[in-house]
Amino acid sequence: MSFPWANEYKPGNPLTQWLDEKLPLPRFVYNAVGAGYPVPRNLNYAWNFGVLAGFCLMLQIVTGVVLAMHYAANAGVAFDSVEHIMRDVNWGWMLRYAHANGASAFFVVVYIHIFRGFFYGSYKAPREMIWLLGVVIFLLMMATAFMGYVLPWGQMSFWGAKVITGLFGAIPLVGEPIQVWLLGGFAPDNAALNRFFSLHFLLPFVIAAVVVLHIWALHIPGSSNPTGVEVKNESDTVPFHPYYTAKDGFGLGVFLLGYCTMLFFFPNALGHPDNYIPANAMSTPAHIVPEWYFWPFYAILRAFTADFLIIPAKLMGVLAMFSAILVWFFLPWLDRSPVRSGHFRPVFKKFYFALVVDVLVLGYCGGAPAEEPYVMISQIASIYYFAHFLIILPIVSAIEQPEALPFSITEAVLGKDESATLAPAAAH
Structure with a gap:
């Protein structure tokens, strides 16, 4: 949103002036999350969760890239490669637990972010596109999380893949061909594991791209606020930095306390016991349940x-x-x-x-x-x-x-x- 009273970016030395002329990246950051972006002065802590969602996405990408260096997308050794990460790779146990619990933290943050939108009417005009892009992000998250759950190749991974992909078989005429195309065969095996691993690695970067569009769309009408009243004059806003960078920093600190407590003291609390058993197509778990x-x-x-x-x-x-x-x-x-x-x-x-x-x-x-x-x-x-x-x-x-x-x-x-x-x- 264009505010006539927004602080203008002024390069302070010849180097930043030259950079601003050739590649105005500092100006972009300043206008996006700095003092050049006025924000309603009454935002409460419910507005922290957008930044926390971005942090969780970056956490998942970083830990996921490192884990991918040691994971083997082969049905014969996938389970053992996860055990190798946990036992033999330096800090592998922490990376694996950070990634697994990071997915849960990501969904907690996003669910709160969505229900904040429900309550405060963040989907209403002129912010419809922000909302629509947010729903797209959520759908991509669901697909990414499902494929990631399959990769450890434990019992729940295998049977979860079989049940969820089997849902496509319910579609008349085209359902069974779609199911076979997704799995690369008639049951989850090497082909499915390779496809899911490739897409699980790729989709977070697609999510990041849609997040950029989400933030871009947000900056056109400006942020909503707890009253739902639009900004009328300069007294209604404060610069994003330092007011909300400090507030978001505090929220991030509280989030990290809870996340690290889970990571270091209860890392397996949200994991299903059957997924610590290697996948066995001949043994169906008593109760198949997703994350x-x-x-x-x-x-x-x-x-x-x-x-x-x-x-x-x-x-x-x-x-x-x-x-x-x-x-x-x-x-x-x-x-x-x-x-x-x-x-x-x-x-x-x-x-x-x-x-x-x-x-x-x-x-x-x-x-x-x-x-x-x-x-x-x-x-x-x-x-x-x-x-x-x-x-x-x-x-x-x-x-x-x-x-x-x-x-x-x-x-x-x-x-x-x-x-x-x-x-x-x-x-x-």
Whole structure:
């Protein structure tokens, strides 16, 4: 967003002046995350999670590149190569645990980032493209994480690959050819492992490219804020640096405390015990379950237990599972309320927290065995999930009477004291 009061980049010496003329990279950084980028002054710690997501992505890329130097994408030795990394490679155990737990940390951060967007209406105009690119990033994350889970070639890796790729077989006519094409055969083996390893290595760089577009799209309208009120004048903003670099730095420190605690004290807490057993196509685990960050969608997949007319239950489950994410693409048009922030939408706020509980219930059921009462609870929770986005949200946005909004961001922060409101502008 172009602010007339934004600080202008001024090279301080002949070298930086020459660089600014030939390759204005310092100017780009200054305008993107420095004092040249004014940001609403009322951002709370919920806005830290975008930066934390970027940090997690870089952590995954760095650790993944080093791990790839020692991993062997061959079904005969893949499991042993992971053990080699853990036991023989210098600091290999830490790199492997950092990468595995980094994936979980990445999803925690991104889920909070997404639900912050749900509550504060970050998907509303003029920021639709930011939201759409964010959903694309999430889909790429899901694909990357699934392929990465296959690489250790333990029992859960093998059978997870077989079950998830088997879902494509439910698609009429083209399903089975697609499944064979994905695996390079009729069951997960060398071809599948090589393909998944190649894509798992490549996709994080694709995610990084889409993140650049995501940030670029963000800088056109500027950041949203907890009130949902747009920036009106200079007093509504502060430079990103040093105000939010310091705030993000503090948030990063808190995040690292939790992440390092997990890494050094509970590194296997989120891993499935069966995945520490080499893959065996002749021995099916009693309970096949994906990683925890797939559980809500896995519960939706398993909620369909009976055919509907000529549509098989398996196909309906697959369509519902993908639709659970694809529906997010339509949020800017499903929610027609002129008010963005959930703070000023009392009815929406209640349904939002009901959605949070519903997703947590789906997550719990997705990690539970495919038996009663978990299947029935998954069915009820799945119905509510889709009803929230397709029925409740459009109706609430049409009939709800929002609370009064503050006149400006400054008023929301400092109150209606005229002298206090004008003080930052007068200081310039």
